[in-house]
Amino acid sequence: MSTWTPSPRQLEREAFRRRRAVRSTALAAVSTLLVVAVAVAVLVSSPGWPRVRQSFFDWDVAVDSLPKVAEGLWLNLRVMAVAAVVIVVVALALAIARTLRGPVFFPLRAAATAYVDTFRGLPLILVLLLVGFGLPGLRLPGVPRDAVVLGGLALVLTYSAYVAEVFRAGIESIHPSQVAAARSLGLSRGQAMRHVVLPQAVRRVVPPLLNDLVALQKDSGLISILGAIDAVRAAQIQTSAYANFTPYVVAGVLFVALTIPLTRFTDALARRSGWMGAMGAVPGGVGGLR
Template sequence: MSANGAGVAGEDWVPSELERERRAYRRGRAVRSAGISAASTLVLVGVVVALVVTSPGWPRVRETFLDPDKAVEAFPAVVEGLWLNIRVMLVCGVVIALLGLTLAVMRTVRGPVAFPLRLFATAYVDLFRGLPLLLVIFVLGFGAPALRLSGLPSSALFWGACALVLSYSAYVAEVFRAGIESVHPSQRAAARSLGLSYGQTMRHVVLPQAVRRVVPPLMNDLVSLQKDSGLIAVLGVIDAIRAAQIETATDFNFTPYVVAGALFVCLTIPMARFTDHVARRQGFHGAGGML
């Protein structure tokens, strides 16, 4: 009872027998579902493993791709190369976000005076979304240094990173543009009626809402960038993949490639799960499946 004699709602509430039965039933169903899921997964994994290890070529594959001694030997070099991939991803990610946002704003700016900006942004996005990333890396990595542009490095790492930025910024620009256009026009009208300029409306009203809405797809692009950063190895940059290739060339044992792949997966899976978590918080309940 409270001070004025009234009962506090829910203070002495006890679930009924029916409610307790319902809770017990739901717990039982959850335990049963978890058990069936675990059993089916174990059976499937067991069948796949049995098929692999009983195949005629398994001893040779195990020796060539899963040699533990070779893995230990190659691990330091591959990890050192992976650190380069991580740095490339972080630096390029920041530049891509800024360039992509700029292109998105250019594509959504209104008025005939801004037509050249819209035309440039549209042509840029169409061009670099149409070109394969590997082709852009080849063209910039082998062609741009031959121009001997003053003030710009001629290293393969620099131009490989530029290729990543140019290609990914086209995709990120479209993500940002989708977020900008998802903001209802009434938001712009209300801001302009309050005396805000076009730039102030974009900065204080439109962009904050747009960026929040596109965080999950942007993080998915970051996951893809983390993997595609390994493509700069085709220019001779010693990243994780190139380091694995060098280690493999000594005795033609391909275990270093498996080590590099495992390290990339160890980076990608936590980023993917964090992306799913952010997506669920944003309301995308279907993102990431049931994991």
């Protein structure tokens, strides 16, 4: 330990920074309050507000409908968790299939490309309807008829096409010199992909992947159109029962409450450049500059 004590100049600097921080916080608080107050004032003073408040923000209906809606949300969560795992596996396989070279792999490569083109272009709601009502219509033995399973399948079909593109972008973002280094050591194309390219690519695309996970979380509500009793469908049932729209608001609040932690986690992860302690350490980043 050295015997350094801060100079008067440094002490003055720190005092200034503290004063400025206090002032900034106060300013932020005042401006936030002001904005919220204006927004509430506009809402409450609008001519239709008493009506809207009655049919969308009825506290008693909210409390009464909450258990059923939350029960539905638990289904959304389970569908999302299972679908997310399957999506990552399928998408990774698709992305790798699209990077394969050589004539033997042409059919695989073409199939993967056609798959991604198709399911990235089809609206999710169409996929849901086609899978949900078309597949059981075939009356093939072994085809599931459960709305939850079919809905999950539709989510997997659509999302794996998107996520495959995220993985592919990650794979292509790894500099060719990394492959050159791996190949120069005698690694095969597959070994270089498996041990050098993919580990770096996957790390790099974790933030966009989590973004897709957030989207999946709310799109899992669409399986309600097949009749699965998820949060949206439960809210719909409650809405008819109470002749009041408040259950929809309850479902909306629950979905938002669910995605916010995931979104914040994604942001934090994206900010932290030294993910797993291995990649490009940029101490502080630009945010720390005056």
